[in-house]
Amino acid sequence: MQHIEYILQQAVAEAFMALFEVVILPSDIKFSPTRKEFEGSHTLTCFQFAKQTGKAPDKVGTEIGTFLKQNCSCVSEFNVVKGFLNITISDTYIIKYTCNNFRKNTFDYPTNGQKVMVEYSSPNTNKPLHLGHLRNNFLGFAVANVLKANGYEVIKANLINDRGIHICKSMIAYQKYGNNETPDTTGLKGDKLVGKYYVEFDKQSKVIKSELLEKGCTEEEAEKLNPLMLAAQNMLVDWENGDDQVIALWKKMNGWVYQGFENTYTSIGVSFDTYYYESNTYLLGKEIVEEGLKNGVFYQKDDNSVWIDLTEEGLDHKLVLRSDGTSVYITQDMGTADLKYKDFGIQKSIYVVGNEQDYHFNVLFHILTKLKRPYASGLHHLSYGMVDLPMGKMKSREGTVVDADDLVNEMKAEAEKQTTELGKIDSFSASEAQQLYHTIGLGALKYFLLKVDPKKRMLFNPTESIDFHGNTGPFIQYTHARICAIARKSNELNITYDHNFDSLVLQQCEKNIITHILLLEKTLKQAGDDYSPALIANYVYDLAKLYNSFYGEVSIFQDPDSLKVAFRSMISVYTGHVIKYCLALIGIDAPERM
RNA sequence: GAUCCCGUAGCUCAGCUGGAUAGAGCAACUGCCUUCUAAGUAGUAGGUCAUUGGUUCGACUCCAAUCGGGAUCACCA
Numbered sequence: 001m002q003h004i005e006y007i008l009q010q011a012v013a014e015a016f017m018a019l020f021e022v023v024i025l026p027s028d029i030k031f032s033p034t035r036k037e038f039e040g041s042h043t044l045t046c047f048q049f050a051k052q053t054g055k056a057p058d059k060v061g062t063e064i065g066t067f068l069k070q071n072c073s074c075v076s077e078f079n080v081v082k083g084f085l086n087i088t089i090s091d092t093y094i095i096k097y098t099c100n101n102f103r104k105n106t107f108d109y110p111t112n113g114q115k116v117m118v119e120y121s122s123p124n125t126n127k128p129l130h131l132g133h134l135r136n137n138f139l140g141f142a143v144a145n146v147l148k149a150n151g152y153e154v155i156k157a158n159l160i161n162d163r164g165i166h167i168c169k170s171m172i173a174y175q176k177y178g179n180n181e182t183p184d185t186t187g188l189k190g191d192k193l194v195g196k197y198y199v200e201f202d203k204q205s206k207v208i209k210s211e212l213l214e215k216g217c218t219e220e221e222a223e224k225l226n227p228l229m230l231a232a233q234n235m236l237v238d239w240e241n242g243d244d245q246v247i248a249l250w251k252k253m254n255g256w257v258y259q260g261f262e263n264t265y266t267s268i269g270v271s272f273d274t275y276y277y278e279s280n281t282y283l284l285g286k287e288i289v290e291e292g293l294k295n296g297v298f299y300q301k302d303d304n305s306v307w308i309d310l311t312e313e314g315l316d317h318k319l320v321l322r323s324d325g326t327s328v329y330i331t332q333d334m335g336t337a338d339l340k341y342k343d344f345g346i347q348k349s350i351y352v353v354g355n356e357q358d359y360h361f362n363v364l365f366h367i368l369t370k371l372k373r374p375y376a377s378g379l380h381h382l383s384y385g386m387v388d389l390p391m392g393k394m395k396s397r398e399g400t401v402v403d404a405d406d407l408v409n410e411m412k413a414e415a416e417k418q419t420t421e422l423g424k425i426d427s428f429s430a431s432e433a434q435q436l437y438h439t440i441g442l443g444a445l446k447y448f449l450l451k452v453d454p455k456k457r458m459l460f461n462p463t464e465s466i467d468f469h470g471n472t473g474p475f476i477q478y479t480h481a482r483i484c485a486i487a488r489k490s491n492e493l494n495i496t497y498d499h500n501f502d503s504l505v506l507q508q509c510e511k512n513i514i515t516h517i518l519l520l521e522k523t524l525k526q527a528g529d530d531y532s533p534a535l536i537a538n539y540v541y542d543l544a545k546l547y548n549s550f551y552g553e554v555s556i557f558q559d560p561d562s563l564k565v566a567f568r569s570m571i572s573v574y575t576g577h578v579i580k581y582c583l584a585l586i587g588i589d590a591p592e593r594m
Numbered sequence: 595g596a597u598c599c600c601g602u603a604g605c606u607c608a609g610c611u612g613g614a615u616a617g618a619g620c621a622a623c624u625g626c627c628u629u630c631u632a633a634g635u636a637g638u639a640g641g642u643c644a645u646u647g648g649u650u651c652g653a654c655u656c657c658a659a660u661c662g663g664g665a666u667c668a669c670c671a
Contacts, residue, residue, distance in 0.1 A: 030610095032610070032613080033610080035614065035615090037614090037615080038614080043613095043614090045612095045613055045614090047613070047651065047652070048612095048613090050651080057651085081614070082613095082614065083613080083614090083651090083652095084613080084614060124671085161671075164670095164671065165670085165671085166671080278671095303669090305669060314597080315597085315667095316596095316597090316667070319668085319669060321669090322669040323669060324669080326669085328668090328669070328670080328671090329670075329671050354665095355598090355599070355664095355665070355666090356665060356666070357666085358598065358599075358665075358666070359597080359598075359665090359666050359667065360666085360671095362598090383599090385599085385600085385664090385665095386664085386665085388664095393664095418633070419633090422631090422632095422633070424631065424633090440633090448606095451607075451608090452606090452607065452608095453607090453608085455599080455600090456599090456600075456607090457599085457600075457664070457665095458606085458607085459605090459606065459607095461605090461606080464605080464606080464620075464621095465606085467619085467620070468633050469619085469620080469633060469634090470618085470619040470620060470633095471606090471607080471608090471618065471619040471620085472619080472633085474633055475619090475633065475634085477633085478631080478633045478634075479633095479634085481631070481633095482630085482631055482633095482634080484631095485630070485631055486630060486631095489630060490630095519610090522610080523610085526610075534608090535610085538607095538608060538609095538618090541608095541618085541619090542608095542618090545618085548634060548635065549635075549636090551630080551634080551635085552626090552632095552634070552635040552636075553635085553636095555629075555630070556630055557629095557630055558629065558630080572630095593631085594631085594633075
């Protein structure tokens with residue numbers, strides 16, 4: 001069954017031809033939802049056609065409307081207000097569409113044969129995940145789902161920053177102050193334990209620095225002479241030389257961190273198809289520098305450092321290889337980009353990274369374009385805004401970081417509190433109840449972080465953000481649970497759906513739901529094109545609102561007309577499927593009772 | 595200093611790529627549970643879309659300038 005939008009586009013194009021002999025491509029005809037103060041569901045704005053037709057917009061609207069009503073069985077009514085043609089879709093169409101589709105529980109586009117990699121999470125192994133990482137993880141996971149639903153084959157990748165001076169700092173501090181603690185002996189999660197020593201390093205080196213300053217050192221000398229800092233730098237050199245002891249410690253501590261991360265990933269419901277480690281990729285890219293020098297994309301200075309001139313692109317000169325021949329960050333990113341392409345033959349590659357690195361990715365993509373990489377046009381930096389706290393930015397050194405595990409646990413505790421107060425799940429076993437609290441708490445958190453346009457920075461207020469009412473995840477989950485209760489009752493009552501519904505006259509609140517479901521395809525496409533799960537979040541919220549409105553307005557089972565009972569039951573089931581599907585796209589579980 | 599992003603109700607956010615009288619939620623106030631889950635629902639109130647110009651039939655949306663907030667501009671990652 002053809003989608004109403006497509007049918008209308010064809011019909012309007014036909015109308016233009018028949019009435020005005022004007023050729024307009026069906027795909028160029030755009031409809032917007034009719035404002036609720038007017039009759040109808042699809043609106044065509046006619047101002048833009050005034051020139052081509054030589055008629056006033058309202059005249060065009062009236063003539064097109066008349067044509068549609070006569071020639072298109074899906075259109076039952078129309079009205080024209082100023083230059084706006086408001087179209088009412090026939091009940092027959094809506095009913096038929098509902099009957100044909102209400103059992104569907106997936107709305108994915110067919111595969112398009114394209115492969116895309118979504119790199120996200122990409123943590124450092126020196127500290128645990130925090131609120132900022134959560135936005136990244138939820139976004140990356142959701143974008144991967146959305147792209148998959150748009151027909152792509154998706155590879156989720158995690159590029160782990162497992163080497164460098166930061167991890168050496170944790171290692172030095174652990175060597176000096178660690179007393180051979182382990183996650184087992186302390187009961188701490190591995191990432192928390194390692195993070196503890198990263199903080200310890202910072203603390204101790206501050207103490208040492210102030211001692212040096214008291215002895216009369218300058219700021220600069222204190223920095224340089226700091227034995228802890230020197231030890232960390234030495235350790236980095238030892239690591240690069242493959243020193244057995246250093247490598248062993250590095251492996252041990254990173255191992256703890258990975259267990260901790262895995263634990264968190266499982267808890268927040270994200271996953272990866274492949275992992276890259278910087279310890280394996282940090283030397284990549286040097287051959288690319290040589291290649292670029294040969295074909296003149298890069299140039300070399302007298303001191304042997306290698307650069308690229310991006311002034312024509314509105315950027316600057318950028319270093320790609322140090323004078324001592326070692327790589328910088330962007331060198332290994334070039335190498336890693338090649339590696340990803342070699343490994344998976346991807347057409348698109350999405351980097352989910354904060355907007356503080358906008359410049360970096362701008363440069364990287366320009367370089368890869370200049371190097372004529374076949375995948376260059378498919379590169380995209382999904383740049384998301386920072387998550388601010390009421391007191392400003394999170395600073396790990398000032399202890400204002402909101403820890404990811406803690407936050408999830410707080411949300412879960414709040415879910416337990418509120419669920420217990422409502423007392424609706426007395427029949428649940430203890431483990432079922434725990435599972436539900438987690439689902440609700442996590443749903444609230446995910447929805448909160450995903451409903452905002454990724455590009456925008458956002459505010460997270462720990463006290464106020466834990467709300468389960470209104471525009472929240474639990475509200476949508478609740479609507480789903482409510483629908484499941486309806487579906488259960490429909491089953492109990494043995495309600496069947498294969499009736500002739502021709503005589504049925506629909507109510508506005510019923511039509512509103514189906515009309516909104518008709519927008520799903522478009523929304524999903526848009527969310528894929530824009531890499532914006534927020535569109536899905538807002539869409540499903542609106543659907544839940546429409547359903548609750550319907551739920552309050554009509555009685556589903558009390559109606560004497562059995563056709564109405566059956567159809568309302570169908571609408572409920574249909575809405576439930578769409579809600580569950582959309583929530584799954586953004587990584588949220590839809591409970592059947594709550 | 596240069597470049598980029600942002601500025602919509604008291605607060606947090608939408609606004610479908612230029613269309614109608616700018617929408618939700620929270621907070622405040624008023625109704626609705628003996629009937630399908632009230633984590634709900636119906637309503638009231640709340641706005642000079644930062645400011646000023648420009649483009650046109652029409653601007654929250656596009657352009658320019660100004661003000662305010664943020665980020666980036668390392669032989670750091």
